[in-house]
Amino acid sequence: MAILVDNNSRIVVQGLTGSAGRRHALLCREYGSQVVAGVTPGKGGTQVEGIPVFDSVEQAVRQTGADVGLIFVPPPVAADAILEACAAQLDLAVCITEGIPVRDMVLVNRMLRESRTRLIGPNCPGLITPGACKVGIMPGEIHRPGAIGVVSRSGTLTYEAVQQLSDAGLGQSTCVGIGGDPIIGTSFIDILQLFNEDPATEGVFLIGEIGGSAEEEAAAWIGRHMRKPVAAFIAGRTAPPGKRMGHAGAVISGASGRAVDKITALQAAGVEVATGPARLAEAMQQALRRGAGS
Missing domain, CATH: 3.40.50.261 (Succinyl-CoA synthetase domains)
Structure with a gap:
């Protein structure tokens, strides 16, 4: 056993088409994690090395069964990305982004209290269950x-x-x-x-x-x-x-x-x-x- 993630976890990467999101999503997949989707508004219908990209987390969850979010987006929009993960009812959201304004995180934490989604981060390296699943940059x-x-x-x-x-x-x-x-x-x-x-x-x-x-x-x-x-x-x-x-x-x-x-x-x-x-x-x-x- 392990906590939070295992080999059944299905990951959607918010910001997959950015350089950091792409690089680390592919490294997670190379490790053995199930990276099943990416999200970049306006780029739905495209792919990143076989990973389908959607316009919203809700679409990605509905079509791929993703239950873990990995967030690689710029600080000004990171709070919205976390809230979108919550709205899609992901079990877990992992936010790597550094530099999110404290005021934004106050609002996010208020919403998290009413959400089923657990947030790891922000400004974190993520988590890993060795031999099973890596979500982040470890x-x-x-x-x-x-x-x-x-x-x-x-x-x-x-x-x-x-x-x-x-x-x-x-x-x-x-x-x-x-x-x-x-x-x-x-x-x-x-x-x-x-x-x-x-x-x-x-x-x-x-x-x-x-x-x-x-x-x-x-x-x-x-x-x-x-x-x-x-x-x-x-x-x-x-x-x-x-x-x-x-x-x-x-x-x-x-x-x-x-x-x-x-x-x-x-x-x-x-x-x-x-x-x-x-x-x-x-x-x-x-x-x-x-x-x-x-």
């Missing part, structure tokens, strides 16, 4: 099927963690990049809950960063509910206050969002926190050993 070759769930706010650090886990013989059940913006569709807690309920996931690696309170909230949830061992790494320990570090949400403001507070909260919840970026797999192995001994 490099498929570094992943190995296994029992470690990965959830992350960071794209590049996700790849580093996965490479270390795979090299250590720790394959992954599903890897989810939730996105680094201040407002996102799916939280750490949402994914932790899914991993907690997934019988194929035996442990979880969480990658956080400075800014906001998502990691502290996740730590509180882990302490109360998590039944599986968790390891973590928090990026940005040396970041100066007030300076944005990469992601829009990665900003320390006063005493809020500091790495030290996130680490302290996670450790208090029983999470094994890696002491550096070269020791991610080591922390996961230690968490699994502690879990086996408890």
